[in-house]
Amino acid sequence: MRARGVVLGLAALVVLAPAAFLTVVRATDPGSGRLIRAESFTPLALPAYAVVLVVALLVLVLARRRGGGRGRGVAGAGPALVALVALVGLVLHAVWFAPRLLGANPPPADGARTLVVMTANLYAGHADGIELVRTASEEDVDVLVVEEVTTEELADMEAAGLADLFPFRIGEAHALDADGTMVFSRTLLGTAEPVDTGHESWLVRVTDPDVGDALTLLVVHPYAPTEPAQWRADHAAIRAAVEDADPDLVVGDFNATLDHPPMRALGDLGLRSVAELANEGWQPTWPSNGIRGLLGVGLPPLVQIDHVLVGRRLAALGTHTVDVPGTDHRAVVAEVARK
Incomplete structure (x- = not known):
């Protein structure tokens, strides 16, 4: 009995407590x-x-077997309570997570061309710019959004044939900091309008005759919540831009997951x-390459903070x-098309 108590106590301390905290x-x-x-x-x-639920149920079963089917009283109350807490938590989180696996996904219009969008945070110029361009080419990307692009990294990307793949661009690279956000496109881009976030964010029209009318693209890079006041202000600016422009695509490093209030607020505005939408489940994007330890x-990767969101005029085909x-x-990398 003591061994079972030790196992259950460790499970509650090591696993249940952090889960309940979340x-x-x-x-x-x-x-x-x-x-x-x-x-x-x-x-x-x-x-x-x-x-925790499996462990608690296993302890209950063992207690009943050793107790001749009784397994009740104080000895059984602890595992039963832990199982109940775990079950409630499991159901609650399943409800929160379910939209990523279940639900309707409206199909694209007949004959609609696929538009491939890619977003990449370049870690203040530490990413391999040459490999980035190669990957964008292999993925057949139409619109490439990059955050934290520096002038040195942009030069590497140019050397890899960036302009040949994407003849149109908006935004600027920065010499040293993480503020630079740029959009590269195979098709014509309109005049970019800045959005008032700590790092650069832009609102721009993407013209593609094969897709139909021009698409409104909002590219974003709000501050991380290490500075919570700025994080909230940036997301308020993004929400205001969405309310004003009704974009078809909102793309970038949001520094927020779908569980955060600002992302849920964008969902209330019709962005998904x-x-x-494609029921692709959990696709964490940070950290990567063992850089954080x-x-x-x-x-x-443990958290999903980089996203491609679509408005009501686009269908989601898939993402990875x-x-x-x-x-x-x-x-x-996300594939979308007109509904």
């Missing part, structure tokens, strides 16, 4: 920077609750993640992430 954070949407960042990990509570061990060497983000 549940409280997701349910309350706190305002501090650390808790905003913690909310990014909300999907990880789903498997955590599942593990391509990954969610814990106790000397590189972490795999790709590795770009040198950056701490995985790039997102």
Whole structure:
């Protein structure tokens, strides 16, 4: 009995407590920077609750067998309570996560041409610009959005044939900082209008005769919630731009997951993640390439903060992430088409 208690106690301490913490954070949407960042990990509570539930049920079954089918009283109350908490948490997180796997996805119009969009955060110029251009070519990208592009990295991209693939562009690279956001396109781009975020964000029209009328594209890069006031202000500016322009595509490094209030607010305005619409599930994009670590061990991607969102005029065909060497983000490639 003591061994079962030790196992259950460890499961509750190591797995259940962090999962319950994520549940409280997701349910309350706190305002501090650390808790905003913690909310990014909300999907990880789903498997955590599942593990705790299985362990608790196993302990209950063993208790009943050894107790001659009784398994009740104080000895059985602990595992039963843990199982109940885990079950409630599992159901709640399943409800939050379900839209990424289930739901209607309106089809494209007959004969509509596919538009391929890619977004990549270049980690303040540390990404491999040559490999980025090669990947964009292999993925047959029509519109490439990059954040944190520096002048040195842009030169590398030019050397790899960037202008041949994408003859049209807006935005500027910066010498050293992470502010530069640019859009490269195979087809004509209209005049770009800046959006008032800490890093550069742009509103621009993309003209493609094969797609139909020009598409309105909003590319975004708000501050990370390490500066929560700026993060909230940036997302308020993005929401205002969406309300004013009714964009067809909103693309970039949002520094927010679908669980965060600003992303849910964009959903209320009719924008949906391509990954969610296409029922592609969880596609974490940060961290990448082992650049971020814990106790000397590189972490795999754990949070999904890079997104391609579509408005009511576009259908989502599919999306996936790709590795770009040198950056701490995985790039997102999405396929969309006119409805």
